[in-house]
Amino acid sequence: MSSLDMLAVEHSTGISEDWEWFEERGPKEQFLRELKMLEDRLANLPISEGSAEVDLNQLLMKEMERLWESWREHSLKPDSRPETTVDILKEWEGVVLTVSNDDVQARLTDMNDPANQEELVTFGLDAISPQDHELVEPGAVFYWTVLRETDAFENVRNYSQIRFRRLPAWSRGDLERAETEAEQLHEELFGGRDE
Amino acid sequence: MEGTSEGAPAPESIEVSIFGPGVGECSVLHLGDGKWFVVDSCTDKRGDPIALNYLRKLGVNITEDVTDILVTHWHDDHIAGVAELFEAADSATFHCPSAFDSRNLLQLLSLQRGAKISGSSGCDELANVFEILRERKPKYSRTAKVGPELVKADQVLVRKPPLELHALSPSSTDITNARHDFAELLPQFKSPKRRLLEWYENDASIVLLLVCGERSVLLGADRETTDHQNTGWSVILNSSVRPQVKAGVYKVPHHGSENADREEIWTELLEKDPLSVVAPYRTSGLPRKSDIKRLKSRTTQLYLTAPVEGAEPSHSSTGIDEGMRAVARQRQLLRSGFGQVRVRFDRDDDDDGFNVACFGSAHQI
Numbered sequence: 334m335s336s337l338d339m340l341a342v343e344h345s346t347g348i349s350e351d352w353e354w355f356e357e358r359g360p361k362e363q364f365l366r367e368l369k370m371l372e373d374r375l376a377n378l379p380i381s382e383g384s385a386e387v388d389l390n391q392l393l394m395k396e397m398e399r400l401w402e403s404w405r406e407h408s409l410k411p412d413s414r415p416e417t418t419v420d421i422l423k424e425w426e427g428v429v430l431t432v433s434n435d436d437v438q439a440r441l442t443d444m445n446d447p448a449n450q451e452e453l454v455t456f457g458l459d460a461i462s463p464q465d466h467e468l469v470e471p472g473a474v475f476y477w478t479v480l481r482e483t484d485a486f487e488n489v490r491n492y493s494q495i496r497f498r499r500l501p502a503w504s505r506g507d508l509e510r511a512e513t514e515a516e517q518l519h520e521e522l523f524g525g526r527d528e
Numbered sequence: 529m530e531g532t533s534e535g536a537p538a539p540e541s542i543e544v545s546i547f548g549p550g551v552g553e554c555s556v557l558h559l560g561d562g563k564w565f566v567v568d569s570c571t572d573k574r575g576d577p578i579a580l581n582y583l584r585k586l587g588v589n590i591t592e593d594v595t596d597i598l599v600t601h602w603h604d605d606h607i608a609g610v611a612e613l614f615e616a617a618d619s620a621t622f623h624c625p626s627a628f629d630s631r632n633l634l635q636l637l638s639l640q641r642g643a644k645i646s647g648s649s650g651c652d653e654l655a656n657v658f659e660i661l662r663e664r665k666p667k668y669s670r671t672a673k674v675g676p677e678l679v680k681a682d683q684v685l686v687r688k689p690p691l692e693l694h695a696l697s698p699s700s701t702d703i704t705n706a707r708h709d710f711a712e713l714l715p716q717f718k719s720p721k722r723r724l725l726e727w728y729e730n731d732a733s734i735v736l737l738l739v740c741g742e743r744s745v746l747l748g749a750d751r752e753t754t755d756h757q758n759t760g761w762s763v764i765l766n767s768s769v770r771p772q773v774k775a776g777v778y779k780v781p782h783h784g785s786e787n788a789d790r791e792e793i794w795t796e797l798l799e800k801d802p803l804s805v806v807a808p809y810r811t812s813g814l815p816r817k818s819d820i821k822r823l824k825s826r827t828t829q830l831y832l833t834a835p836v837e838g839a840e841p842s843h844s845s846t847g848i849d850e851g852m853r854a855v856a857r858q859r860q861l862l863r864s865g866f867g868q869v870r871v872r873f874d875r876d877d878d879d880d881g882f883n884v885a886c887f888g889s890a891h892q893i
């Protein structure tokens with residue numbers, strides 16, 4: 334096992350420990366804190382050469398998806414919060430198109446059924462948690478979840494939650510792979526001639 | 529298929545149909561004798577390529593009779609669904625702007641595809657088209673050229689007397705600029721991944737001029753005006769090589785935006801009071817009210833393929849709209865109220881004028 338592979342395993346175990354800790358506690362705020370930590374770690378990954386770096390990226394992305402998935406289950410589990418239940422009504426994936434003053438314009442795609450109609454929405458920066466503000470720029474990807482909260486007295490509240498994805502950085506591996514693929518495709522389509 | 533006309537044109541009837549669902553556009557040309565040339569691609573609200581549905585509805589044999597597909601530039605709104613269309617059109621030639629043989633562009637496609645950032649995009653469409661081209665490479669030949677046809681100004685793409693289809697752009701300067709833009713778009717090592725968006729600058733779009741005897745049609749793509757003589761509309765206006773004719777039908781460039789409009793286009797390239805069609809682009813709010821006012825002062829025959837503003841979404845499941853309203857200041861459907869502006873004329877009769885008809889949400893304003 335190379336030192337880079339070991340680094341990957343180390344990271345993975347670290348996350349699993351956090352993960353157990355998270356599972357014991359469970360509630361939404363905890364999830365969000367956890368996700369933030371994970372995303373920060375993803376953004377600050379040690380940059381190294383070769384494929385192990387890519388694996389590490391993928392590993393962390395997978396953990397993030399799991400965290401997300403588990404929270405969804407968690408929030409649906411009635412016994413986790415006996416006094417209040419939260420249902421997910423809709424999940425959108427959004428892409429920021431423009432940001433002007435305090436207005437964010439974005440395109441939303443239905444995550445459960447991408448064939449459903451896309452929406453064009455405008456919302457205020459104030460709908461985004463302050464620690465995500467730095468991520469809000471054209472091309473940024475986020476999740477928009479519409480939730481229903483029902484309390485013990487059957488009071489219902491429908492609300493939205495917007496979370497920005499902290500995408501990993503381009504690695505040297507990503508760039509090199511693209512260069513090789515492009516060269517190969519260029520050779521096949523255009524005979525590799527000079528432009 | 530709602531919003532489109534029925535009945536295929538007669539063999540001698542030339543058709544130019546401009547479709548627009550609110551975001552994106554597609555022009556479908558019948559060049560006579562049952563042969564079809566598709567310019568750009570957009571999808572309906574179910575995500576199906578509009579041109580494919582339309583041609584199927586007319587009973588066209590897609591495999592044999594769609595002879596050409598051309599993308600004027602690579603922005604999402606002009607390329608959505610083009611891979612599916614090309615896949616179905618087995619014998620079609622694929623045309624794209626000359627700069628598309630750029631290694632940097634191919635790298636961008638590969639990066640965006642590998643990053644799996646969000647949904648499908650113009651990058652995926654183009655990557656898929658190139659994949660199809662690669663698969664169609666004849667097995668027996670190692671050297672056969674399989675790439676797309678690279679289009680630049682002053683090429684004649686179709687010659688079927690009395691009909692000719694000319695490319696008026698991109699100019700050689702446009703091509704150089706586009707290559708430069710592709711290089712600029714390549715991400716730096718350690719920069720954060722993000723989705724490539726449609727309005728990154730790329731002015732190398734293909735303007736087409738269909739000439740048929742005395743009548744012609746100008747398809748303006750997303751061509752904008754620039755400050756330079758060798759780019760934008762200037763280079764087209766200045767060209768002594770282009771056919772010196774005036775078009776009676778005009779696909780207004782760049783969704784009617786002001787920066788795509790110039791007085792000289794109307795005086796030098798178009799007949800007086802031309803039939804003009806705008807396909808809206810809701811994500812940029814185009815055309816604006818001021819654009820419509822300006823265009824109406826240029827021509828009395830102005831058509832829109834769809835309303836500029838999309839319908840307000842409404843979800844059947846209770847609570848979704850309420851939950852979204854808590855945050856959203858404005859919501860609209862990206863693709864709603866889709867329509868077709870169809871122009872037909874008799875290839876062999878120069879006295880036959882342009883017969884225009886609107887379908888779906890398309891309307892004259």
Ligand SMILES: [Zn+2]
Nearest residue numbers: 605606750782
């Ligand atoms: Zn456009």
